[in-house]
Amino acid sequence: AQAASVLAEDPKRRVLKDVFGFDDFRPGQADVMDALLAGRHVLAVMPTGAGKSLCYQVPALVLGGLTIVVSPLVALMQDQVAALRLAGVAADTINSSIDREANVAAWRRVAAGQTRLLYLAPERLMTERMLDALARLDVSLIAVDEAHCISQWGPAFRREYEDLSRLRGIFPNVPIIALTATADESTRTDIEARLFAERVETLVLGFDRPNIKLGIEAKQDSKRQLLRFVERHPGRSGIVYCLSRKKTEEMAAFLEKNGVTALAYHAGMSKDARDANQNAFMTLSGVVMVATIAFGMGIDKPDVAYVFHTDMPGSLEAYYQEIGRAGRDGREAEAHMLFGLGDIRMRRLFIDDEDAPPEHKRRSHGRLDTLIGYCETAQCRRQVLLGYFGEEASPCGNCDTCLDQAPRADGGMEARIILAAMAQSGERFGAGHVIDILLGHETEKILARNHQRLASFGSGLAHKKDFWLSLIRQLVAGGFLSPDPGGHGGLAIAEKGHALGRGEMPFHYRVEVRSRALRGKMRSA
Ligand code: ADP
Ligand code: ZN
Numbered sequence: 001a002q003a004a005s006v007l008a009e010d011p012k013r014r015v016l017k018d019v020f021g022f023d024d025f026r027p028g029q030a031d032v033m034d035a036l037l038a039g040r041h042v043l044a045v046m047p048t049g050a051g052k053s054l055c056y057q058v059p060a061l062v063l064g065g066l067t068i069v070v071s072p073l074v075a076l077m078q079d080q081v082a083a084l085r086l087a088g089v090a091a092d093t094i095n096s097s098i099d100r101e102a103n104v105a106a107w108r109r110v111a112a113g114q115t116r117l118l119y120l121a122p123e124r125l126m127t128e129r130m131l132d133a134l135a136r137l138d139v140s141l142i143a144v145d146e147a148h149c150i151s152q153w154g155p156a157f158r159r160e161y162e163d164l165s166r167l168r169g170i171f172p173n174v175p176i177i178a179l180t181a182t183a184d185e186s187t188r189t190d191i192e193a194r195l196f197a198e199r200v201e202t203l204v205l206g207f208d209r210p211n212i213k214l215g216i217e218a219k220q221d222s223k224r225q226l227l228r229f230v231e232r233h234p235g236r237s238g239i240v241y242c243l244s245r246k247k248t249e250e251m252a253a254f255l256e257k258n259g260v261t262a263l264a265y266h267a268g269m270s271k272d273a274r275d276a277n278q279n280a281f282m283t284l285s286g287v288v289m290v291a292t293i294a295f296g297m298g299i300d301k302p303d304v305a306y307v308f309h310t311d312m313p314g315s316l317e318a319y320y321q322e323i324g325r326a327g328r329d330g331r332e333a334e335a336h337m338l339f340g341l342g343d344i345r346m347r348r349l350f351i352d353d354e355d356a357p358p359e360h361k362r363r364s365h366g367r368l369d370t371l372i373g374y375c376e377t378a379q380c381r382r383q384v385l386l387g388y389f390g391e392e393a394s395p396c397g398n399c400d401t402c403l404d405q406a407p408r409a410d411g412g413m414e415a416r417i418i419l420a421a422m423a424q425s426g427e428r429f430g431a432g433h434v435i436d437i438l439l440g441h442e443t444e445k446i447l448a449r450n451h452q453r454l455a456s457f458g459s460g461l462a463h464k465k466d467f468w469l470s471l472i473r474q475l476v477a478g479g480f481l482s483p484d485p486g487g488h489g490g491l492a493i494a495e496k497g498h499a500l501g502r503g504e505m506p507f508h509y510r511v512e513v514r515s516r517a518l519r520g521k522m523r524s525a
Helices: 002-009 011-018 029-037 052-063 074-086 100-111 128-135 159-170 185-195 222-231 245-257 271-283 316-323 341-353 358-376 381-388 412-425 431-438 444-448 465-477 495-501 512-517
Strands: 041-045 066-070 091-093 117-120 139-144 176-180 200-204 212-218 237-241 262-265 288-291 304-309 333-339 408-410 481-483 491-493 508-510
Touching: 011 029, 011 052, 029 041, 029 052, 029 200, 041 185, 052 066, 052 139, 052 176, 074 091, 074 117, 091 100, 139 159, 159 185, 176 185, 185 200, 212 381, 222 237, 222 245, 222 304, 222 333, 245 262, 245 288, 262 271, 271 288, 304 316, 316 358, 316 381, 341 358, 358 381, 358 465, 358 481, 412 431, 412 465, 412 491, 412 495, 431 444, 431 465, 465 481, 465 508, 491 495
Parallel strands: 041 176, 041 200, 066 117, 066 139, 091 117, 139 176, 212 333, 237 288, 237 304, 262 288, 304 333
Antiparallel strands: 408 508, 481 491
């Protein structure tokens, strides 16, 4: 009886159950829906697979009228429409890949008020004709999928998305929901500024995967380290990510030689060979797939016990997405990464060699720094990871820094030296310049700004450049400093950093990984 009354009182729960057949919301879905149903704009940041579509599909049915869904890919739209129709929902799409007649028929249904959800590509929606016609209908909700495409700073900018900033003016009373899995702060701010003039509720949801144990190890002999790790999970399926195609084959052969069933997967193999290996991995248990990132899209194998990175990925987002393939069954799983100086050098090279504008490269380097900060942190890794995605968490007890061992040192004093130099120079400079101040380097930039006169000038001579660089990255990873606050580069002191400056907060840094594996020159951001 209680269940029945809940359903009666909560129409979104009824739709969830009756139309989609689900008993419960996934974390965050209900919050997003409630905000939309209350007429507020929402930016929903959720990882892939978390269930973003339902966040607007359910409200669309609760509200009635017409919901417009903007989506960049025709194939995606077709899939969604087909799935909705199977569930008995009146969904339509008008797009360039279907013939004129079908588009006309779809439009008739829309105009007659029969269609609940209409999927459109942005360039199709933003024509004057379409907008005029839609403005005369009862539009109750607008959903912008893959909303990061609107941001020039995002990894997938699309010019057609820019025009969507006019939507809020054309449909002033219609709540808009923007959805993305891209967490990066500047992209998020950019989406908010472009899509929503007034207040928008930003909800970051469901990024935690508590059953995945997180660990990072200094890279010494990656083959041996991999073998030792794999042998701790006998008979289980796992994914091993390598940077190069050649390395996937070498590693797989090495595992095979040592009695582990291992297969390689990369884009250089024939389609048949790839399909055969993927098939074996999906259907058998206990197969280790040694792959480049070409492997993984759409792979939903619940019993993957671990994801092992023999090389550092390109960003924290990529890392998060890749480790997310482990432990989907909710059982204990592990994400383990090897990390060394060579990885940093290699990734820097990749970015520098890219054919991209300098601004884009600078951001890519910044993203890389965030990942390095995560590798070097002495804080709970999950806290750092979730913090990056905007979620707060307490120490998890299921990562190497929570569980071990790694020698740490009190870095409060050193952190305050950095904070002082930043405060004195106006919190506008990157790590390289701050370190030049600390080390008393009379560079052109220092002299041009008279920074040789700052009280902090030369205050960090007790340590070398590497030390300061690592500390700054760890401060960023710990949320004490914010990278790229105004979108113009540079570092700023975050609220937590001010507390640290006042001595109200401790700061510990990791000593070991740096001194063993990372000795040598590092580039500053
Ligand atoms: P995203 O767009 O975030 O990548 P989708 O919207 O495609 O994710 O949803 C991923 C899967 O999760 C889909 O198969 C969907 O049916 C399922 N799903 C979404 N919400 C729920 C829920 N509340 N209960 C059970 N399954 C759900
Ligand atoms: Zn932890």
